[in-house]
Amino acid sequence: MLVSKETLIRAGFPPYTASSILRQAKHFMVQQGYEFYEGRRVSVVPIQAIKSVIGDVELSETEE
Template identity: 30%
Template sequence: MFVVKKDLMKLGFSSWQAMMLVKQAKAKLASQGLTWYESKGLGRVPLETVEEILGVKIDEADLMDKEAVEHA
């Protein structure tokens, strides 16, 4: 699963914190040789990488749009 800044904000992170988490995740992935993540326009990163940075597991259900779940 991939996440963007908006997804992280749903979890309670501020706009700045969410942006920095995405930025840190991109840097980590780029340092592992995944040069795709060096792109400034890319804002989607693997959830697993964000979890590694935070040191906690994130429940994917918390990221789902509640309206989309209700209409499913």
């Protein structure tokens, strides 16, 4: 599952916090060797990267 800023906001995070989590997750992916995530226009990351930043969190997989 890929996670975007909007998904994090729907999960209850404030917009700035959601952006920060996404930025940290992208940095984690780059450290893992996925240079694709260095791009500014990349706006989604795998849920595993999100979990590495904030721990095990339940995100809704359904679009409302």
